[in-house]
Amino acid sequence: MFACKDATEHMTDEREGALSGWVRVWYRLHLTICPHCRACRRQLDETVALTREIPPGDVPEKVVDTALAAFRDRRPKT
Amino acid sequence: MSLLAPTSREPRIRYAGDVPDPDDALLVSRLRAGDEATFRDLVRRMHRGLVQVARSYVESPAAAEEVVQETWLAVVAQIDDFEGRSSLRTWIGTILCNRARTRGVRDKRSVPFSSLAPDDVDPVEPERFDARGFWSLPPARWDDGPENLTLRKEAREAIERELGTLPEAQRTVVTLRDLEGWSSEEVCNVLALSETNQRVLLHRGRQRLRAALERYHSGTGR
Numbered sequence: 001m002f003a004c005k006d007a008t009e010h011m012t013d014e015r016e017g018a019l020s021g022w023v024r025v026w027y028r029l030h031l032t033i034c035p036h037c038r039a040c041r042r043q044l045d046e047t048v049a050l051t052r053e054i055p056p057g058d059v060p061e062k063v064v065d066t067a068l069a070a071f072r073d074r075r076p077k078t
Numbered sequence: 079m080s081l082l083a084p085t086s087r088e089p090r091i092r093y094a095g096d097v098p099d100p101d102d103a104l105l106v107s108r109l110r111a112g113d114e115a116t117f118r119d120l121v122r123r124m125h126r127g128l129v130q131v132a133r134s135y136v137e138s139p140a141a142a143e144e145v146v147q148e149t150w151l152a153v154v155a156q157i158d159d160f161e162g163r164s165s166l167r168t169w170i171g172t173i174l175c176n177r178a179r180t181r182g183v184r185d186k187r188s189v190p191f192s193s194l195a196p197d198d199v200d201p202v203e204p205e206r207f208d209a210r211g212f213w214s215l216p217p218a219r220w221d222d223g224p225e226n227l228t229l230r231k232e233a234r235e236a237i238e239r240e241l242g243t244l245p246e247a248q249r250t251v252v253t254l255r256d257l258e259g260w261s262s263e264e265v266c267n268v269l270a271l272s273e274t275n276q277r278v279l280l281h282r283g284r285q286r287l288r289a290a291l292e293r294y295h296s297g298t299g300r
Contacts, residue, residue: 003211008202012281016262018273036216040202040288043217047288050234051241051256059125063143064118067150071117074154 002026007037011044102166109157121150124167127258128174131268134191134250135175135182145181149174164267167260171268191247191269202285220295233294240290241283248283255280 007030013019019027031037099105108116128149132142152173160169206215241249250269254260260268266276 003207004213004216005202005207005211008285009281012277012284016277016280018277036213039219040217043220043292044284044288046220047237047284047291048256050230050291051237051252051284051287052259053230054234054238054241054257056122056126056257059122060143063125063147063150064121066147067121067154068114068118070151070154071112071114074112074157 002030004030004034004037004040007031007034008040011041014041015044015048099165099167102162105166106157106160106162117154124170124258127254127260128171130250130253131171131174132178132181134246134269135178135187137182137185137187141181141185142178145174145178148177152177165261165264168264168267171260171264175268175270191250191271191275202289217292218295233291236290236294237287240287244283244286248279248286251276251279252283252287256284 007027010019010023010027013023014027031041105116105120109120125146128146129139129142132145132149133139136142136145149170153170156173160166164172206213208214241252244252251265251271254265254268255262262273262276262280265271266273269276271279
């Protein structure tokens with residue numbers, strides 16, 4: 001029998017398309033009948049969506065300036 | 079060793095699917111033509127992910143910034159050698175990793191990807207399940223999530239705080255996959271991880287972030 005704990009351990013596998021065989025069958029069956037695991041999966045989906053919205057921080061000007069200086073001095077291969 | 083000494087240019091492990099992005103060809107041709115705006119944009123876009131990867135190997139944030147800096151100089155010097163056998167991101171990430179590993183060895187820092195910490199088990203708290211593995215304290219429904227912009231920002235900040243507390247390997251994989259949008263193949267190739275280990279790290283990291291968001295929703299978030 002596929003328990004809730006087993007289902008929670010496979011939620012990323014499902015998102016990654018990495019479930020196969022009987023695990024996939026049991027997982028899907030469990031999610032169909034278990035509202036709590038469906039809620040957990042929705043929480044995980046929302047978490048990933050919010051994580052993707054985290055804005056990048058500033059890049060130190062020194063990094064950009066040094067890299068750009070090297071880029072300007074670059075001699076392309078002929 | 080010279081700063082611009084050639085490094086291993088292709089990933090050690092290659093997974094199917096790590097192919098050049100359709101936009102890579104255009105991007106590389108612009109870089110080779112000396113398009114500064116394209117290069118500046120690339121540096122800005124990749125900085126956060128590269129610093130996190132470097133941070134996994136080296137002693138300090140300052141050392142990680144130095145490794146990223148060296149990597150950009152190497153990219154500039156070697157861009158004509160890019161053959162397109164992997165994505166540009168994998169190629170740059172591999173240059174960075176080789177340099178960061180070398181620096182890490184010099185700093186005598188252990189590499190977090192060599193093994194998964196055995197005590198770092200699945201992060202859904204075991205006490206939330208009964209003896210048979212069914213929920214005893216099930217997760218609450220969040221309906222459609224916070225729609226209010228301020229609440230959404232707070233929720234993001236709760237996730238960001240938790241991200242900063244994740245074990246290094248989890249933080250690196252979550253950063254590359256979910257913040258930077260790298261593919262699993264790119265992450266596996268650059269970090270020399272198996273697909274399975276990459277998924278385990280991603281899952282553990284995401285579940286810990288989910289738990290932090292759950293605490294935030296229930297009003298007990300720190």
